[in-house]
Amino acid sequence: MALICIRTIIIVKKVVESMQKDRIRQGRLSDDRSEDVISYLSSMDADHWIADADLLVDMAHLLMLRRQGIIDEEPARILMALLLDMQEQGMPAQVFDDRYEDVHAGKEAYLIEKAGIDHGGRLHMGRSRNDEVATCIRLRLRDEMIAGMDALIRLRSVLIRVASEHTGTVMPGFTHLQHAQPTTLAHHLLAHEQAFSRDCGRFRDAYTRTNRCPLGSAAFASTGYPVDREYAADLLGFDGVVLNTMDAVSARDFALEVIAGCSISMLNASRVCEEVVIWSSSFVKFVNLADAHTSTSSIMPQKKNPDTAEVMRAKAGTVTGALAAAMMIIKGLPMSYNRDLQELTPHLWRAVSECRKSAALLADMLSKAEFNRERMEVEAGAEFSTATELADMLVREHGIPFRTAHNIVGRGVRSGRLDIESLEEAGQEMAGISLRSQGLTSEKVSAALDVRRGIAMRGATGGPAAAAVEQMLSVCRADLDNDREWLDIMKKGRTEAITHLHSEARRLVQ
Amino acid sequence: MALICIRTIIIVKKVVESMQKDRIRQGRLSDDRSEDVISYLSSMDADHWIADADLLVDMAHLLMLRRQGIIDEEPARILMALLLDMQEQGMPAQVFDDRYEDVHAGKEAYLIEKAGIDHGGRLHMGRSRNDEVATCIRLRLRDEMIAGMDALIRLRSVLIRVASEHTGTVMPGFTHLQHAQPTTLAHHLLAHEQAFSRDCGRFRDAYTRTNRCPLGSAAFASTGYPVDREYAADLLGFDGVVLNTMDAVSARDFALEVIAGCSISMLNASRVCEEVVIWSSSFVKFVNLADAHTSTSSIMPQKKNPDTAEVMRAKAGTVTGALAAAMMIIKGLPMSYNRDLQELTPHLWRAVSECRKSAALLADMLSKAEFNRERMEVEAGAEFSTATELADMLVREHGIPFRTAHNIVGRGVRSGRLDIESLEEAGQEMAGISLRSQGLTSEKVSAALDVRRGIAMRGATGGPAAAAVEQMLSVCRADLDNDREWLDIMKKGRTEAITHLHSEARRLVQ
Amino acid sequence: MALICIRTIIIVKKVVESMQKDRIRQGRLSDDRSEDVISYLSSMDADHWIADADLLVDMAHLLMLRRQGIIDEEPARILMALLLDMQEQGMPAQVFDDRYEDVHAGKEAYLIEKAGIDHGGRLHMGRSRNDEVATCIRLRLRDEMIAGMDALIRLRSVLIRVASEHTGTVMPGFTHLQHAQPTTLAHHLLAHEQAFSRDCGRFRDAYTRTNRCPLGSAAFASTGYPVDREYAADLLGFDGVVLNTMDAVSARDFALEVIAGCSISMLNASRVCEEVVIWSSSFVKFVNLADAHTSTSSIMPQKKNPDTAEVMRAKAGTVTGALAAAMMIIKGLPMSYNRDLQELTPHLWRAVSECRKSAALLADMLSKAEFNRERMEVEAGAEFSTATELADMLVREHGIPFRTAHNIVGRGVRSGRLDIESLEEAGQEMAGISLRSQGLTSEKVSAALDVRRGIAMRGATGGPAAAAVEQMLSVCRADLDNDREWLDIMKKGRTEAITHLHSEARRLVQ
C-alpha cells in the first residue's frame, strides 16, 4: 500500500515534470527541445487573453462530465474546488510558465500536481485542446465584441450630441478637398455617425456567428464519451453549438469576419482622423483639440500636434495588417486542425483591442474638441461654394437647361467673380442668350449665392436643412437606442449564464 | 427663328463636342488633355458593369423629376423615350467612347445630341455623378450578390447531396495533415458546407446594408430642387434611402464588407481546393476528378493535373488582394467624394465575379468528382488512427485517468504496434500498472481499434456517427431551404420593382 | 503514297482541332470542358503581354536546337520562316483564340497547321511551357522595368529642374501638417526626389535578379536532349541562366520583388499626391495645377479638382493590392510548377504598368504646375514657425540650456505672441531668469524670427540654405546621370542581343 503510494507520487511527479519539460509529449516523443523551438511554438503570450475563459470552459466541461456520469463525484468535486480556487485567487503564475506549450497544458499540470494524477488527469476526457481553445477564443471574443460595441455606441452618442449642438453651424462641404457647397457641421458629423452605426450592425451580425460553442468536438471527430454538447454550450451562455464537430475546431471564418469588421471600422475612424488633422492645421482652424489629445515638439516649442488623430489613422494600418496576416494564415489549410491556427489568434486580439481603444479615444477627442463656428462660417461661402445653387436658380427660374446653366456659371467662375455682369457675358458666350433680358437681376444673383438660404432649401431627406437634420437626428437616436438595447440583452444573457455556471459549480463542491 | 435654330444647333454641337473633348469641363477649364491623362482618369472599363443600372437610375430619376414637377412633361417624355430606346436596342457604342470621362458623361452627351440641349440637358437636375454612380454601384452589386448567393446555394446543395451518399464512407480524419481519427466523408464534407453556409449568412447581412438608395444626395448636400428620395428609391426596388446625403456619396464600407465577405468565402474555397489537390495526388488517391476539371502537361504525357483547384486556390489571393487594395484606397479619405473612390470600384467587381464563378465551378467539380471508397477505407484505420478510442476505453472500462491512458497508448505507438503486449509493457513503464491483470484482453484491444465501431460510438451532436450525420443533414437542408426562400423573396422584390419601373416609364411616354 | 498523304492531312487536322478543342490534352484526357472551365483556366487575357516575347523565345530555342543538332535543318528553316513571318505581320488572331489554354498552345497549333505536324510538332522539344512562360515573363518584365525606370528618371529630372528654380522660394515646412519651420520649395521637392532615386536603385537591383534565363529547364528537371542553356540565354540578352532548373520554373520571388518595388514607389508617389491635393485646396493655394490634370464637377460649376493626384493616390492601393494578391498566391506552394502561378502574372503586369504610368504622369503634372511664391512666402513665417530658431538663439547667445529655452519659447507661444515682453515673462515663470537683464533685446528677437535669415543659417549638409541646396542638386544630378547611364547600357545590351537574334534567325532561313 505504502509502496503503491510512493510509486504514485513518483509517477505524478514524472507526469508533471513531463508536462513542464516535454508537454503531453512524454508517451510519444523523445528528446529535449531547445529554448528556441519552445518559444517559437509557445502561445503563452496570447494565452493570457483566454486564461479566464479557459477556467469557465473547464467548469462547464466538468459539470457536463459529471451530469453525464462520465466522471465520478469525488474527482469532480476535487477538480471543481481547485478551479473555483484559481478563479478566486487568480491563476497561479506557474500556469503561464513558458515551458508549457500553452495555458491548457499549464493548467492541467497544476491540477495534476494538486489533485494527483488519478483525479487531475481526468478533466481532459471527452475533449481536446482543439475544441477547448476554439471555445475559449469565442468566449473571450464575445466579451471583446461587447466592449467594442460599447465604445462605438459611446462614439455615436458623442457624434449625435455634438451634431445636435451644431445644426446651425454652417461650414463648407468638400469634394476633392475643395470647397464644394455649404452645409452644416451637424450634417457632416452625422455622415460619420452613420458609418459607425453600420460598424455596429456588422458586429451584431458577426456576434451571432461567433457566439456558438465548439466544446465536445474533441480533436474534430467528437468523442466516444456520451457528452452533452448542448448542456455545456448552455452553461457558457452560448446561443447553441457549432454544429459540425470538424468545422467547430477548424473554422476561423468567425475570426476573419470580426477582424474585417474591425478593419472597416478603423478605416471609418481614419477618415475622421484625417479631417481632424486637416481641420486643426493652421490653414483651416476649424477645430481646436483639447491639449490632452495633442503633443508638442521636442525642438519646436510652438507646436501643438494632433498626435492622437495621427496614431489612430496609422492604427487603421495595424488592424488591416492583422486582417492580411490572418487571411494568409488560413489560405489553403486542409481540414481539420493545423497548428497554423495558433498564429492567427494574436492578430484577432490585436484587432479587437485596437479597435475598441480607438473608438473610445475618438469619442473622447471629439467630445472635448472645440469647433470654431466663426472660421467655418467665413469659409462656408468662400470659393464660389454656392455656384451650384446659382445654376439651379437659372434652371428653375429662367428655364435654362441644366447643362447650359452649369456651363454659364462655370465660365463666370473662371472669370474670377460671380455677379450679374460676369453671368451676362458668360450667357452670351456659352449659350447665345442674354440673362439680363430674361430678367436676371443683381438681387436674384445675391439671393442665390446666400449660404444660409441655400442650406435652408436643401430640405430633402438626409440633407443639411435644419428640419431634415432634426429628422435625421431622431432616426440616429432611435437606431442607437435599438443597438444599446440589443447590447444590454446580450450582456444580461452572458452575465446570467456565467452566474448560473458559478452557482452550479459551487453546488457541486458543497 | 431660323437664325435661333441654327444657333441652337451650333451650340448643341459645341456642347456635345465639349463633352467628348473636354467632358463637362468646358465652362470651367481650358486646354486639352493628353491621351495619357484621359485614359488614366477614365473609368470606362469598369463602367460597362454599371451601364444597364445607370439606365434604370435615369428612368427612376426622371419619373421622380416629373412627379415632383421639376421637369416639364415634354422634355420628360422625349428623354424617357430615348432611355427606353437605349434599353431595348442596347447602349450605343458611342456612349462608351473613351474620350468621355465616364459612362454618365457619355450618355448625357448622347441624349443632348438626340434631344437637343434644351431637353437633353435637363436630366441631370437635382443630382450629381456622385450620387448617380453610388446608386449604380449598389444596384449592380445587388444583382451580383444575388448571383453569388445562388452559386453558393448550389455549392452547398452539392455538398449536402454528396455527403448524403457517403454517410457510410469511412476515411481518416486529419490534423496537421497526419492521420488522426477515423471519420466519414459525409462528416468531412459537411464541415465545408457549414463554412459556405456562414458565407451565405454574411452576404445576406451585407445585402441589407447594400440595398439602400443614395439617389437625390447630389454632390453630397442634396439639392435645392424638391426631390422625393423615397419615391426614387422605391422605384428602383431599394429597401429605403441611405439616410445622410454626405454619407450616401462618400461611404464605401458596404463595398469593403462585400469584398471581405468574398475574401472569406474564397479562403473557405481555398481549403477545399487544397484538399482536392492533395486527395487527387497519387499518394492519396481519395478522389478522381473529372477530366474536364484537369489538364495534362505540354511535355509530360502522363500527367492529369488538378488545375481548376489550383487556379481557384490562387484566386483566393486575387480576391483578398482586391480587399487590400480597396481598404488602402479608403484609408484617410476626408469627406465627401474624392476621385480615389473611382479606383475602388473595379476591385469590387473583380471580387464578386471571381467569387461567384469559383463557387459555381467548385460545385461542378465536386459534383462530378469520384470519391474512392476503397482507398479511404484502407487509410481510415491506418497510422494508429484509432488510438484515441483505445485510450478512452482504458479510461472508461479500466478507470485509468485520461492523461495516464494517453501516455500509455502513446508509448505503445512509439514501439510501433498497438496490441496487448505493447500496452502491457507501456502500462508498466508509464504508470506502474499491469493492464492485463486489470482484465485487458486482446479482444478488447481489437474492438477498441475497430474503425466502424469507433465511428458508431461518436454519436454526439455533429459527430461522424450515422445518426448524428443524418440529423446534421436535416439541419443543413433546412438552413439551405431558408436561405433559398430568402433569396427568392429578394429576387422577386427586385424583379417586381424593375417591372413596375418599366411600366411607369412606358406610361410616361404614351 | 497518296494514301499516306491524306492520312497525314487527316491527322494534322485532328491534332490542330484537338489543340483547339482539347488543348495538348487529347492523348491523356477525355471529355469536353464547359466554357466556364475553359475561361476560368485560360490565361489568354494576360498572354497578350508576353506574346511578342514568346516569339523571341521560340527563335532562340529553335536556333539552339539547330546548333545542337537536336532538330534537322529543314524543319528548323520552315519553323523559323513562320516565326519571322508572325513577327513581321503580327501574330494571327487565331493564336489568341480563347479555346486555347494559352498563347503557347495557340501558337503551336498555328505552326502545326502551317508546317504540318511533322515539322510544326518539333519546336517544343527540350522545353516545357513551364520554362517557356517563365522566360517570357522575365523577358517582358525586363522591358517593363526599363520603361518604368525611364519614367522615374524623367520624374526625378523634373523634380530637380523645378527645385533648381525654387532655391529661393521660401515656404513653411510641416510636421503633423502643422507649420513647423521655414524651408524652401527646393529643399522640399528634393526630399521627394531622393525617395524616387531609391526607387530606381531598388529596380536596378531587382533587374539583376530578373534578367536571367530559365529556358532549357523544361518541366523542372531539364531535359534529356543535349540543350545548351547558356547559348539560348545569350541569344535573348540575358545575363545568364537561372541556375537550378527546378528553381527556374517555380520561383516567382523576382516578381514579388518587382511588385514590392512598384508598391513602395507608388506609396512615395501617394505622398506627393496628398501634398498636391492639400496644396491645391483653397485653404492653402500653394500650387495651381494645369487644367489638363484636373476636372470639374458635373453639378458644381466652380470646381477645379485635382483628380489626377487623387486617382494616383488611390492607385497606391491598387498596386499594393497586387502585391498582397501575389504574395498570398505564393504562400505554401510546394515545388515545382503549380497552376497557381498563372494567376500571379496579371498582378505583376498591373503593378508595373500602373507604376510606370503614374511616374510619367506625375512628372507631367509637376512640370506643368505653377507654384505660388507669394502664398508660400506669406505662410513661411506664420504660426510661430521660427520659434525653434529663437530658442536656439537663447541657447547660443545667452547660454540657456536647450530644454529651458524650449520651454520659455513654448510658454511665449501659448501667450499668443513672441516678443521681448512675452519672452521676459516666460523666462521668469519657467526658469526664474530675466532675459532682458541678460541682454535680450527686441532687435535680437526680431532677427531670430526672420525667415530668410533662419534658412540661411541652416547650412548643414542637406539643409535648406542656398549653398547646401546647390550642393544637394549636384549630388542629385550626378546620381541621376549615373542611373541614366546604367539604364542606357541595359537598353543597348538588350537591343544588340535582339538584333543579333534576328540576324541569326534570318541567316537560318536563307
Place this chain on the structure above:
Amino acid sequence: MALICIRTIIIVKKVVESMQKDRIRQGRLSDDRSEDVISYLSSMDADHWIADADLLVDMAHLLMLRRQGIIDEEPARILMALLLDMQEQGMPAQVFDDRYEDVHAGKEAYLIEKAGIDHGGRLHMGRSRNDEVATCIRLRLRDEMIAGMDALIRLRSVLIRVASEHTGTVMPGFTHLQHAQPTTLAHHLLAHEQAFSRDCGRFRDAYTRTNRCPLGSAAFASTGYPVDREYAADLLGFDGVVLNTMDAVSARDFALEVIAGCSISMLNASRVCEEVVIWSSSFVKFVNLADAHTSTSSIMPQKKNPDTAEVMRAKAGTVTGALAAAMMIIKGLPMSYNRDLQELTPHLWRAVSECRKSAALLADMLSKAEFNRERMEVEAGAEFSTATELADMLVREHGIPFRTAHNIVGRGVRSGRLDIESLEEAGQEMAGISLRSQGLTSEKVSAALDVRRGIAMRGATGGPAAAAVEQMLSVCRADLDNDREWLDIMKKGRTEAITHLHSEARRLVQ
C-alpha cells in the same frame, strides 16, 4: 547664490516632473492626459528595441557637439560620463517609465535629474526626436539585418550540406503535386537554396540603403547650429548621411523594403514548410523530423505533428501582415514627420525578428531531419514519371515529331500501362504509324523508363544529373562564401566604428 541654487533645484525638479507628467509639453500645453491617451500614444514597448542604439546616438551627437564647439567641455564631460555609466550599468528602469512619451524623453529626464538642468538640458541641441529616432531605427535595423543574414547563411549552408549528401538520392519531382519526372533530393533542395540566396542578395541591397545616417536633420530643416553630420555618421559606422534632411526624417521606404524582403523570405520558407508537412505525412513519409520539431496531441496519443513547420508557414502570414500594415501607414502621408510613423516601427521589428528566428529554426529542422531514401526511390519511378523520357526517345530515335510522340505516350498512360503493346496500339490510333515496324522494342521501352538512366541524361546546366549537381554545388558554395565574406566586412566595419566611438567617448571623459 544659495538662493539661486535652491531655485535651480526647484526648477530642475519641475522640469523632470514635467517631463514625467507632461513630457516636453510644459511650456506649450496645459492639462493632464488620461492614462488611456498616454498608453495609446506611447511607443515605450517598441522603444526597448532601440534603447541601446539611442545611447550610441547620444554619444556620437555629444562628441560632435563638442568637436564643433557647440557645447562646452564641462557639460559635455558630465553628460558623457552619465551616458557611459548607463551603458555599463544598463539603462535605469525609470527611463522606460510609461509616463514618458518615449525612451528619448525618459533618458533626457534622467540626465537632467542627474546632471542638473543646466547641463542635462543641453544634449538635445541641434537635433530633434525626429532625426534621433530615425537614426536609432537604422542603427538597430542594421544589426537585425546582419543577424538575419547570418541565419540565412546558416540555412543555406545546411541545404548545401544535405544536398551534397543526397546527389544520388532519387525521388519523384512534382508539378501540381503530381508525380512528374524523377529527380534527386540534392537537385530539389538546391532549388530552395537558390531562393534563400536571392533573399540574402535582397538584404545586401537593402543594407546599403539602410546604413545611412539621418542625424543632424533635426525636425527636418537641419539646424542653425554648425553641426557636422558627416562626422557623426562616421562615428556611428554609417556609410554616409541621408542627404536631404527632410527626407531623412520622413522616409521609411528603407523599412518597407526590409519588411518586403522579410516577407519574400518567409514566403520562400513557407514553401519548404509546406513540403515538410506533406513529406512527413504518413502518405508520403519522405522525411522523419526530429522529435524536437514536432509535437503530439493532447488527446490522440499516436500523433507526431510537424508543428514547427506549420507555425513557420503561418508566420509568413504574420510577416506579410506587417508589410500590409506598414504600407498602409505610409500611404498618403504628407511631408515631413507625422506621428503615424511611430506606429510603423513595431511592424518592422516583428518582421525582422520573425524572419531571423524562422531561418535559424528551419536550418535546425532540416539539418536534423532524416530523409527516407527507400521511400523516395520507390516513388521515383511511380505514376509513369518517366513517360517524358519515353516520348523524347521516340523523337530522338524514331524521328517522330514531339507533339505526336507526346500524344502517343499520353494515350498509352490512359490505357494504364506503358509497354510495347500499349505504345504500338497508341501509335496506330493517334498517328497512324506502327512503332514496332519502326524498330521499337520492349528493351528500348524499358531502358527509356529507367529512373536513374533518365536522371543521368539530364546533364544540362542546373539539371539533376550528378555532374550538373556537383557543378551547381560549387557555384552555390562560392556564392555563399561571397555573401559570408561581405557580411564579415560589414560586421567588422560596424564593430570597429562602435569601438572607436567608445574610445572617443572615454577620451572625452578623461
